Amino acid sequence: MSKLAGYRRPHPGTQPDYDFPPYAGTTKRHPTQPLVIPPQTLSELTGPLFGRNEVKPTDNDLTRQHRGAPIGERIIVTGRVLDEDGKAVPNTLVEIWQANAAGRYPHPTDQHNAPLDPNFSGAGRAFTDAKGRYRFVTIRPGEYPWRNHYNAWRPAHIHFSLFGSAFLTRMVTQMYFPGDPLLELDPMYKCVADENARKRLISSFDLETTIPEQALGYRFDIVLRGRDATPMEQ
C-alpha cells in the first residue's frame, strides 16, 4: 500500500476542552467517557472536496444578496488559509455565518428583541485561491445577549467553517474584532486556554484591505492541522 503522512496532534492548550463549565451549554453535551485514540487511516486522511461551481459569485458578498443594501457598517474580511507548516491551502471551501448589524440572526430560535434586516441573511461562502486567500464583503455584526450568565453578551463575531483536504482538517471557529471589551468576559473566547492561541481568534484591522470611501478591512488568517514529516504505513 502507498504511504500517507498523518496529521499532527494539537499543541497543548490551543484547542478547547469539551467540558468547560463557564459555558453552560457544554454541561450536558460533552462526552464523559475517555475518547478512544485510533490510528489515522485512509478514511480520516481523505475528505470531501468541493468545486468552485458549487458557489455563486455573490456568495462571498453578503451585502449583495438581496434587493437593497443591508443596514450597518460595510467591512471586508480577508485572510489566508494555511497549514501548520505555513503552506497555503488552495481551493478549499470557507463558509461563514453571522448576526446582522443589530445583533440578530434570522432564525426561529433567536428571540432577541432587535430588528431583523430584510436585506441581510448573514450567510456566505468562498473558495481560497491558489495562495490560500479568501475574501468576503459583509457588514460588521452586532453584539447580542445570551443567557449563559447574568448580563451575558457575546462579542461581535463571525462563524467560520473550513474543510481543508481531509476529514482530520475539518474545523469550525469564530472570528472576533480587535479591541472588543466583551472578549475577556466571553466563555466562548476564553475556552482556548493558551493566551497566544486565543488572541489569534481576533482579526486585525488592515489599512491595505480597507477601501477608501467604501469599507474598513479586517484580516483573519486561519491555520488548519498540518501533517507529520514521515508517512506511515497504510
Place this chain on the structure above:
Amino acid sequence: MSDDVNLYATGNQTVGPYLHIGLNWLVTPKIAGPRVSGERVTIQGRLLDGDGKGVNDGMIEIWQANSHGKYAHPDDKQKKPLERSFRGFGRIPTDAKGHFRFSTIKPGRVPGPGGTLQAPHLVVSVFMRGLLKHLATRIYFPDDPGNIEDPVLSLVPTARRSTLIARRKAKGLLEWSIRLQGKGETVFFDY
C-alpha cells in the same frame, strides 16, 4: 514541528445555536444518487444530550468510500473504480426533536494500518451548540463479517463497541443514535 506559535492550528469554537443559517445550503440527505452502485441503505437516529433530550441545534457530516472501497480523493491511490457521481459526503441537520435521517450505499472495505482491512464504515463529524469542538465517531454495519477483525473497532472496549454498530430496523433501514452522555454513551475518537 514548526516553532512559530502563529502556525499552530487555529482554535476551534462552537457552531452555536444558529449553525443552520450558514451550513444548510449544503444539506445532503441523499448521499448516493440513483446511478451509484452498491447496496442501498437508509440510516436514521437521534442526537441525544446528557438528559436524553433530542438536540435541535445540531448537525452530522458523513464521509465514506464508494461500494468498491475507494474514496473520491486524490490521496486514495488504490486501483479501484471511482464513480463520477459519488462524492461520499453528507451533511444532515437535526430536526426539532433531534432526529436525523439519510440514505446512501454501504461502502466497500478500505485498508487499515499494517496491511489490515477495515470493515465497511462511515466516518462521522458531530456539530452542535454546546460543543466547543466537533466530535468524531464511526458507523459500522450490523452482522458484517469484517467487524470482528476491524482494526479500529478492536481498540474500543468490548462493552462499548455496540454504540458504533447500527441496528437493523427493516430491510434497507438502519438505526444509529448518538448519545453524548450516560448509559450507552457513544464512543468518540480523538485523532
